[in-house]
Every structure is written in structure tokens, then in C-alpha cells.
Amino acid sequence: MSYDSKSLLTTRSELSIFLLQETYNHWVVILSLIIAVFASYSALNLASKISGSQGSTQKWWLIAGSCVMGCGVWAMHFVGMLAFHLNVHIHYDLSVTLLSMLCSIVASFIAFQILLSKRIDWRKFGVSGFIMGSGIVAMHYTGMAAMRLPATVAYDRGYWLLSAAIALAASYVALFLFIKFRDNVSVSWWKWASALLMGIAICGMHFTGMGAADFWCGDASALIATDNGEVNLVLLSGVTLATFFMLMVSWGAMFFDRHVLEKMAYSDPLTGLPNRHDLNRFLKDGVDGSRETAVIFIDLDRFKTSNDTLGHDIGDMLVQEVGRRLSGLTGEGRKVFRLGGDEFLIAAERCSQDQAEQLAGDILEAITKPFDLKGNELYITASVGISLAPKHGTDRESLLKASDTAMYNAKKAGKNRFCVFDDEMDQMLLRRLELEKDMRGALERKEFYIVYQPKWNALTEKAVGFESLMRWPHPKFGDVSPSEFIPIAEETGLIIPMTRWVFSEVGKLLQQWMEKGVPLLPVSINVSVRLFESRQLIEMTRTLLESANLSPHVIELEITESMMLYDVKDMIRQLSELRSLGVRISMDDFGSGYSSLGTLDQIPIDTIKIDQLFIRESDSPAKRAIVGAIIEMALNLQLDLVAEGVETVEQIDFLRSSGCNVMQGYYYGKPMDVSEMDNWIARNMDERLTEDSRL
Known part of the structure; x- marks a missing residue:
């Protein structure tokens, strides 16, 4: 088929030149x-x-x-x-x-x-x-x-x-x-x-x-x-x-x-295993509810400690070797994923609970075998959580949440074990999710408040300070323990604005004391490792001192011994800068299982607080020996001492005879709100004035 773009063949007669006809094929x-x-x-x-x-x-x-x-x-x-x-x-x-x-x-x-x-x-x-x-x-x-x-x-x-x-x-x-x-x-x-x-x-x-x-x-x-x-x-x-x-x-x-x-997008570059994106794709449409499927979450115990101690190269080799051992346990209907860091997951189709538990036991046995990495013989353990479909859900989010919750329960139970998700954990998970949701608005709703527990010098019979503690009377669950809501706040990052609020409230309290002419006693504030990671703690402390016009010695920051498992050099740097501001640093829960003895002389702290576990069991000869060793070590390092959880006269006598005079516990005062603390201070100040006048 064709058409003419110029339909006529024309001429320029005077030149006898022809204009050619053009056609196109459609x-x-x-x-x-x-x-x-x-x-x-x-x-x-x-x-x-x-x-x-x-x-x-x-x-x-x-x-x-x-x-x-x-x-x-x-x-x-x-x-x-x-x-x-x-x-x-x-x-x-x-x-x-x-x-x-x-x-x-x-x-x-x-x-x-x-x-x-x-x-x-x-x-x-x-x-x-x-x-x-x-x-x-x-x-x-x-x-x-x-x-x-x-x-x-x-x-x-x-x-x-x-x-x-x-x-x-x-x-x-x-x-x-x-x-x-x-x-x-x-x-x-x-x-x-x-x-x-x-x-x-x-x-x-x-x-x-x-x-x-x-x-x-x-x-x-x-x-x-x-x-x-x-x-x-x-x-x-x-x-x-x-x-x-x-x-x-x-x-x-x-x-x-x-x-x-x-392949690059859906595989882990370090181990070559399928990664989290591939897992999301694998579980995108959920699992077939007509047959049992197990989702097994694996987290290496204290991997960061090994990584920081031996170096990241050894840490990478360890992760690669763990990946190889887990791959050796897979077969038809089983697939292993690396989720990142020290986290792995195995999805096993047509897998009953008994088979999943058997597989979890094989995983623990494979991981606990020694690793020989560049001449380093390394021993590690793992915590394993198991969720089952359709019993615990058939969609990706439900199964991953359940296995993750079970894994954390295995860690809490002592590590190097597996745990199967159950109805009790389901209730705990729902409670945790609701607490997390409600916590986001709790500060605006002014649901939190602070209580203060006194520290007492048993030698001079005088108060030497207070520790500030957060409390949360939840509208539905009642009083929620700090041991429950603080970890949630740390995981979600809410601990940062919550701590900033505590700083503000402590500043207001000290200003009120100054206005009333009450002698200022140091107030300690517990700080999370998340504050150090965010690099906001120094700024928050400086703001507190400047806004409330406080002398630095009336503020004490309490860290935990477990924080030393993180970046020790950075922790020491930030603590040194905080001490240069004039505030005091104390190490809380000392001796609770995370040994920092190797670096204790390098950590810029002023006070060691002996964990209440040792005080409560101080009638045990073994615990007495540990407490005595801690006290002797602190005195040799010229560090102040505070014993926590003191409740009896016998505990007081033992601590005083061992060289520890500053104590904190129910014997000297329970945590009190601001109004109760004002009465406590007035009463103790009156007693002190009466005693001083007799002298």
C-alpha cells in the first residue's frame, strides 16, 4: 500500500526540470x-x-x-x-x-x-x-x-x-x-x-x-x-x-x-546465604496453613564481646563459619537466612514441633563446637526461638514476632537453649506491644513520675544523697516495673526523651530546695547506653547545670557495668568529658555478671555500687567473701562505695565491719515521691540539728 505526498508530477517548463513524485509505504x-x-x-x-x-x-x-x-x-x-x-x-x-x-x-x-x-x-x-x-x-x-x-x-x-x-x-x-x-x-x-x-x-x-x-x-x-x-x-x-x-x-x-x-539484592555478601529481603519475599504471602511450618530464629550469645575483643575480621570469619554449619543442617524443605549481624533464621516446611525442637537442639550442638579461626580457639553459644504455623499464625509478621519473642525468652532463661513460643508468651507479647504503643504518649500525658531513694552514711548517721527512679502507673495494667518498661524504652529509642525529662525534673527539684534553703544533697540519675550511643548525654548534662544554675557536684550519673560490653574507648572518652564538667560518675549493679575488672582502673568513675544480690545473701560465706573482695578492691582504687538493697541490722553491721559505710535500701528509706521526700528531709534535718545542739 502507498500514498503520494505530492500527487502530481510537475515541471518547470522553462528549465525542463521534473519534480519527482514521492510515495511512502504505510x-x-x-x-x-x-x-x-x-x-x-x-x-x-x-x-x-x-x-x-x-x-x-x-x-x-x-x-x-x-x-x-x-x-x-x-x-x-x-x-x-x-x-x-x-x-x-x-x-x-x-x-x-x-x-x-x-x-x-x-x-x-x-x-x-x-x-x-x-x-x-x-x-x-x-x-x-x-x-x-x-x-x-x-x-x-x-x-x-x-x-x-x-x-x-x-x-x-x-x-x-x-x-x-x-x-x-x-x-x-x-x-x-x-x-x-x-x-x-x-x-x-x-x-x-x-x-x-x-x-x-x-x-x-x-x-x-x-x-x-x-x-x-x-x-x-x-x-x-x-x-x-x-x-x-x-x-x-x-x-x-x-x-x-x-x-x-x-x-x-x-x-x-x-x-x-x-542475586546481589537477595543474598548476604558475607556468607552468601539468602538475606532478610529474600526472607520477606519467601514469606510475603505467608505460609500454607494446611501443613506445619517452623520458623527458627537464631541469635549468637555475646557475639559483640567476641567481635570487639578479637577484631571484626575474626567476627566476620565466625559469622561465615556459623553460616556454613547451619547450611549443613538444612535439607529438602529447609532454608537458612542471615538476617544481619549475628542473627540467622531457618524456615522448615512440613516440620512438626517435635522435629523443630530436634532441629533446634542440633543447631545448639553445632554452634557450641569450638571454632578455630586464625589460631584462635573460640567457644560461643546461641539462643534459639521457635514459632510454628499455623499454630502461631500464617503471615510473615506473626511468625517472625513469635520466633523473636521466643528467642528473647531463651536469652532471659540463661542463653544456650531454645524456647518454643506459647500462649503465655503471646500474652506477654501483646502486653509488650501495648506498653510500647502507650509509652509513646505517656510523657505528653504526664503518666510518669519520679521517686527518690535516700543514700545513708551509717557511720555519720546522715543522708548523703538520693537516687532518682522513674515510675509508671499504667492506666490499664497498673504500676509497671521499671525492669519491664525501661528495656522497651531502650529498644525503641524512647529512653532518650524520657531521660531528658528526668534531667528536667531533677533540675526543678534542686531549684526548689535552693529556694527553700534546704542544703543540697547530690541526686543521681540512671543513664542508658543509648544516651552514649546518641552522643546527647554531654549536651543534656551541660544544659541541666546551666538552666538550673547548679553546682556540678550535686549531680551524679549512674551507669551499669554491662555498658562496658559496648565501645569501651568511646565510653571512657565520654565519661572523661562528663567528669570534666564536675559531675560524679557511679557504676551501678557492680558484680552482677559482666566483669569489667580488666578495665576498671581505666574507667573514669567515682563510686561503685555493690549489687543488691550480694547484700541480700550476705549471710552466705561465699557472698560475704565476694563483697569483702569488692570493698577491698574499691578502697585500693580509692573509689567510694555504696551498698544497695540494705534491709536489716545484720547487713549494716557486716558492711560497716567490712569498710562500707554508705548504704541504700528499705532500712533507711523506700523510694518516695517529692511530697514524701520533703517530709523525710525535714524530719531528718530536725533530728540532725537536735543532735548537733546536744554536742
């Missing part, structure tokens, strides 16, 4: 539009590769994208030329034809190169669009110049300018879409619609340019039949190769996405 015209759209889509698809890569990889993607865009525009042009027929024989100069292709590729490369920056510079955008548009115009008219035929070409200036304007407009549209889609790796109808718009614009430029050309022939003998269907094989071969190149680059990009990038 189907080939449509094919040229399809090639233009496909080239545009391929270039948009490669935009994300260009933007998302770096270094030499980015250059290769840039070259590929420029070649696809340039070759696509060139192929569309010459397919359009294949659809174009005159009454004369036409062939093409190969070197000029290749030059036209080069114009399009180079212009695309320069334009894409300019727009690689993440920030859009509209001046660069203007230059890039002009370069690319000029390249398309140069490609088109260079391709026209490659035509060899017994006729001369004359261009209508108006149509020529219109074709150039369309080329520039198409280029700006192409580059705008390139910027829009350079960070989008997904296939979307919007991208196809954009490619169609670009294809129509490029085809519009081509056929407008063809409409600008008049072909004048002065030799009537050169005329041939217009419907002979002659095809230029060289041109057809070039177009075929260019189209094939676009297909290869596009398919190569798809293969890279589906195989190379997918």
Missing part, C-alpha cells in the same frame, strides 16, 4: 514508529543503570545508553527512508551513512554525560537539549546527503526550520524523561507512554524534514516504475544490525537485572 512507516518507541523505552530503561552506577561501570552504561538512543533514532530515520520511494534509482554512500549514525550517538552521549549530576542545573539542561537536538538534525540531513540519485534536492526553509524545532522539542522531552526515570528501575505504563510520546516526536521530525525536501530531475530517461518494490539491501542490513544491537543491549540489561542484581 506499513514501513508504522515500523519506523515502533522502532522509535522501542529505542526511546530502551534508553529510558537504561537511564536507571547510568544513574545508579559509578566509575567505569557508569561509563559503560552511559556508552550503551547513548548507542541505544543514537542507533534507535538513526534506525528509525533509515527505516523511514526505506518507506520512501521516488521515480528514480537510489543508493546510499556508506561512509556518509555511518557518519549520520555517529552524529546521533555522539550527541546522545554528550547530552547524557552533562545530565549525570543528581542536582538538575537548568542551564546544563538547556545546553544538553540543544546538543542532542542538533545531533538529530545533523543525523537526518547527513543521512539525506548520503543519498545518491540522478536528482538535486532543494529544501523549503519553513519546513526545514519546523523540522529542526521538532527535533529540539523532542530532545528536551527525551532528556526530561531521562531525568525523571533515571532512578526508576521498574517497568511501568507511564514509561511506555513516555516512550510513545518520544517516538511520535522523533517520527514527526523525520517526516517533517522529508516534507521539506523537493527532488528535481532534469533527465526523463532516469525515471523508473514507481511500484517496482526495489529494496536497498545495504541500508536494510544496516537498519537490521542497529535494531539487533538495541535488542541485545536491552536484553542484556534485563538479564543483568534478573540474575546479577537480583
Whole structure:
């Protein structure tokens, strides 16, 4: 099928020159539009590769994208030329034809190169669009110049300018879409619609340019039949190769996405195991509720201690070896994942509770075997939590929450064991979730309050300070123990604003004492390791001292011995800076199981607080020996001592005889709110004044 763009064969009678008749094949015209759209889509698809890569990889993607865009525009042009027929024989100069292709590729490369920056510079955008548009115009008219035929070409200036304007407009549209889609790796109808718009614009430029050309022939003998269907094989071969190149680059990009990038995205680079993303995909639609499935959560015990002690290289080797041992326990229907850090998970299909418990026992046995890593013989344990589908749910969130809760219960029970999720844990989990939800607004609702417990010097019979303690009377659950809500606050990060509030309340209390003329006694504030990690503790302490106009010695910060399991050097640095402000530092719960003896002489602290566990069992000879050793060590290091949990006269006598005079416990006073504490202070101050007057 064909149509005439100039329906009449006209002559310039005075020159006897014939204006040749132009015809186009409809189907080939449509094919040229399809090639233009496909080239545009391929270039948009490669935009994300260009933007998302770096270094030499980015250059290769840039070259590929420029070649696809340039070759696509060139192929569309010459397919359009294949659809174009005159009454004369036409062939093409190969070197000029290749030059036209080069114009399009180079212009695309320069334009894409300019727009690689993440920030859009509209001046660069203007230059890039002009370069690319000029390249398309140069490609088109260079391709026209490659035509060899017994006729001369004359261009209508108006149509020529219109074709150039369309080329520039198409280029700006192409580059705008390139910027829009350079960070989008997904296939979307919007991208196809954009490619169609670009294809129509490029085809519009081509056929407008063809409409600008008049072909004048002065030799009537050169005329041939217009419907002979002659095809230029060289041109057809070039177009075929260019189209094939676009297909290869596009398919190569798809293969890279589906195989190379997918493997990188869904596997752990350290162990090669499937990662958390693959687990999410694995459990995306949940599990089949018609058969039992076990989700087994594995967390290495005290991995951070080993990692910090032996170095991260050994830590990485340990994780790799654990991954290999766990992989050895998998089989048909079992898959092991590394979730990150020291956390692993095994999903086992068609697995009953008995089989899951047997597998958990095998996991513990495999991990407790010694690891030989670069001459270091290392022993570690693990805590394992098990959830079962459909018993504990069939969706991903329920199963992961349940196995995670069971794992934490295994840790609380003493580590190196497994625990199966049950109804009691379910209630605990629901309670925990509700506490976490309610805690987020508890500060605004003023549900928290502070109580203060006195510290007493049994030798001078005088109060020497107070410890501030948070309390939470929950509207539904009643009084919630700090041992329950503080860990939740630490995990969620809410401990930071909560501690900031405690600092403010302590500052207000000390200001009230100053206004009443009450002698200021030091008040200690418990601080979490999260405060050190956030780097906000020093600023909070400085703000407290300045806003309340306090002397630094009336503020004491209490840390726990377990904090030394974290970055010791950074902890020492921050503690040293806090002490330089003049505040005192005490170590709470000393001797509770996290030995810091190796670094105790390096940690900048003023006071050791003996854990109440030893005081309550001080009638035991073993506990007496431990307490005596702690007291002797503190005295040798010139550290102050406070004994916690003192409740009986016998405990007081033992501590005094051992050299510890400052005590804290129910014997001397329970934690009191502000009004009760005011009465306690007044009563004890009166007793002290009476005793002093007698002296």
C-alpha cells in the first residue's frame, strides 16, 4: 500500500526540470514508529543503570545508553527512508551513512554525560537539549546527503526550520524523561507512554524534514516504475544490525537485572546465604496453613564481646563459619537466612514441633563446637526461638514476632537453649506491644513520675544523697516495673526523651530546695547506653547545670557495668568529658555478671555500687567473701562505695565491719515521691540539728 505526498508530477517548463513524485509505504512507516518507541523505552530503561552506577561501570552504561538512543533514532530515520520511494534509482554512500549514525550517538552521549549530576542545573539542561537536538538534525540531513540519485534536492526553509524545532522539542522531552526515570528501575505504563510520546516526536521530525525536501530531475530517461518494490539491501542490513544491537543491549540489561542484581539484592555478601529481603519475599504471602511450618530464629550469645575483643575480621570469619554449619543442617524443605549481624533464621516446611525442637537442639550442638579461626580457639553459644504455623499464625509478621519473642525468652532463661513460643508468651507479647504503643504518649500525658531513694552514711548517721527512679502507673495494667518498661524504652529509642525529662525534673527539684534553703544533697540519675550511643548525654548534662544554675557536684550519673560490653574507648572518652564538667560518675549493679575488672582502673568513675544480690545473701560465706573482695578492691582504687538493697541490722553491721559505710535500701528509706521526700528531709534535718545542739 502507498500514498503520494505530492500527487502530481510537475515541471518547470522553462528549465525542463521534473519534480519527482514521492510515495511512502504505510506499513514501513508504522515500523519506523515502533522502532522509535522501542529505542526511546530502551534508553529510558537504561537511564536507571547510568544513574545508579559509578566509575567505569557508569561509563559503560552511559556508552550503551547513548548507542541505544543514537542507533534507535538513526534506525528509525533509515527505516523511514526505506518507506520512501521516488521515480528514480537510489543508493546510499556508506561512509556518509555511518557518519549520520555517529552524529546521533555522539550527541546522545554528550547530552547524557552533562545530565549525570543528581542536582538538575537548568542551564546544563538547556545546553544538553540543544546538543542532542542538533545531533538529530545533523543525523537526518547527513543521512539525506548520503543519498545518491540522478536528482538535486532543494529544501523549503519553513519546513526545514519546523523540522529542526521538532527535533529540539523532542530532545528536551527525551532528556526530561531521562531525568525523571533515571532512578526508576521498574517497568511501568507511564514509561511506555513516555516512550510513545518520544517516538511520535522523533517520527514527526523525520517526516517533517522529508516534507521539506523537493527532488528535481532534469533527465526523463532516469525515471523508473514507481511500484517496482526495489529494496536497498545495504541500508536494510544496516537498519537490521542497529535494531539487533538495541535488542541485545536491552536484553542484556534485563538479564543483568534478573540474575546479577537480583542475586546481589537477595543474598548476604558475607556468607552468601539468602538475606532478610529474600526472607520477606519467601514469606510475603505467608505460609500454607494446611501443613506445619517452623520458623527458627537464631541469635549468637555475646557475639559483640567476641567481635570487639578479637577484631571484626575474626567476627566476620565466625559469622561465615556459623553460616556454613547451619547450611549443613538444612535439607529438602529447609532454608537458612542471615538476617544481619549475628542473627540467622531457618524456615522448615512440613516440620512438626517435635522435629523443630530436634532441629533446634542440633543447631545448639553445632554452634557450641569450638571454632578455630586464625589460631584462635573460640567457644560461643546461641539462643534459639521457635514459632510454628499455623499454630502461631500464617503471615510473615506473626511468625517472625513469635520466633523473636521466643528467642528473647531463651536469652532471659540463661542463653544456650531454645524456647518454643506459647500462649503465655503471646500474652506477654501483646502486653509488650501495648506498653510500647502507650509509652509513646505517656510523657505528653504526664503518666510518669519520679521517686527518690535516700543514700545513708551509717557511720555519720546522715543522708548523703538520693537516687532518682522513674515510675509508671499504667492506666490499664497498673504500676509497671521499671525492669519491664525501661528495656522497651531502650529498644525503641524512647529512653532518650524520657531521660531528658528526668534531667528536667531533677533540675526543678534542686531549684526548689535552693529556694527553700534546704542544703543540697547530690541526686543521681540512671543513664542508658543509648544516651552514649546518641552522643546527647554531654549536651543534656551541660544544659541541666546551666538552666538550673547548679553546682556540678550535686549531680551524679549512674551507669551499669554491662555498658562496658559496648565501645569501651568511646565510653571512657565520654565519661572523661562528663567528669570534666564536675559531675560524679557511679557504676551501678557492680558484680552482677559482666566483669569489667580488666578495665576498671581505666574507667573514669567515682563510686561503685555493690549489687543488691550480694547484700541480700550476705549471710552466705561465699557472698560475704565476694563483697569483702569488692570493698577491698574499691578502697585500693580509692573509689567510694555504696551498698544497695540494705534491709536489716545484720547487713549494716557486716558492711560497716567490712569498710562500707554508705548504704541504700528499705532500712533507711523506700523510694518516695517529692511530697514524701520533703517530709523525710525535714524530719531528718530536725533530728540532725537536735543532735548537733546536744554536742
